[in-house]
Amino acid sequence: MDRLAFLLATGLARGLVIALFALSLVIIWRAARIVNFAQAAMAIVAVYVAFAVTQATGSFWLGLAAALVTGAAVGAAVERWLIRLVPSTTPLPGMIVAIGLVMVLQSAISIAFGPKHRPMAAPFSEQPFSVGGVAVLSPYDLFILLVALGVVAVLAVLFNGTTLGLQMRASAMAPEVSRLLGVRVPRMITLGWMLSSAVAALAVLLLVPTELGLNAHSADILFVHAFTVAVLGGLDSPSGALVGGVVVGILISLVTGFLGAGLAPIAVLVLLTVVLLVRPGGIFAAKEARTA
């Protein structure tokens, strides 16, 4: 019983990081109709900058700000100088270029900083609270929970409550009509990339203190899990990313705790296969539209 409670709590915290990263994939899908395979590698670049800032100043918070700013800047640079030059009539060229970008970024980081893991300290204790003798969430887990909910709330207000969000949604869904209505669609797509990359950088920054440390490949598994979540929840659905992230996080935690760590990736793939068989568009995919 104690073990179950602990595994559920840990799964929730890990799941929220996955959810946050999946949310970044949803944002870029909604803004630009692209699955960005380079999301993890781009986020790692931003987190290396955050690491350097934290090392130099001793402040986790300045590092966090640096991760957000660098994430946004990397997103803008990749969109402006790379993805925009790739033909977008079919999704394939963009995907191939993104995969190429992963190789270039990861190799460059490995060449510059070597293969070793650099440990990052969490800003709060990772020692779990115990409630009635049962170990549950740590202060750092609570911090992750608050950040994830905060990001979701900010994004909900941005997309549904502001004119900028209205323009971003319209640009993604109907680019040509939006241009005819005077919306500067290329600018909206760049903004979508910046937002998405910043959220991804934040997710990786939150992840690293709970893992071995920072390395060029620190976010690879996170990307795989988050990609699974985004497909599960439907690439269009922020709430799907959130719920899916928590479900996958808890699944991984339970399977690891009760059956062994080796089975966790298989459990995730089984879940993905089942969902794709039952609801190919994702659990939270929008209902079919009126066509006549």
Add this chain to the structure above:
Amino acid sequence: MTTPTETPATTTTRTMLAIEGLTVGYAGAPVIDGMRLDVPHGAVVALLGANGAGKTTLLRTVSGLVRPRSGRISLDGQDLSGLSVEDRVRRGLAQVPEGRSVVSELTVEENLHLGALWKIPGRSARRAAVAEVYEAFEPLARRRRSMGHQLSGGERQMLALARALVARPRVLLLDEPSLGLAPRVVAQLFAILRDTAERTGLTVLLAEQNVTSALSIADRGVVLGLGEIVADAPAAEIAADPALRHAYLGF
């Protein structure tokens, strides 16, 4: 205005939209070949012709979605070449593209706000402009919270027209607004269009297959055949010319 005495907007001869030596082609033979067309301020011009005559290509070239091989398009004397679609909109050009151009994942209200956004950034002023549109397009007011994909074909076309008008354009390009609509709905839409043109001095270029309806509200008809203008005359004259109808309009 050079004339000292102020003339009513609809009868002035100032050219609002000028097309000179326009050649457009995708690959191979040009779709539009060396076209010249002047549309005076406040005029409603029906653009007629069979499928493949170049009507849609002409409208998309004017709005900037298609780049011409050569030629010049100017709006109220200002050259539009090199301007992006978004910047042409800011000069007062609006286009309602063919088919269901409503953003189906947005509500009626959001669609209208989107159309007004570049012109009226302030929220309260924009609300007022949208409210004004609801008065002219009463059926839309009842469906303001509906998503675009929940609307009927007639409601969608009405929304597309309302959304183009909310930013008060100077020139409106319409591509087959009657497509797939019941005759009564077409009559209703065209009546609103004619009324708006007379009230505000809006210049309209209306591409249509529904020749009779289009000519009934137009001042002038322009018939395209294989990328060239084959007839350009007052609307009544074109409607009364059986030879022209047989040759180019197919009835």
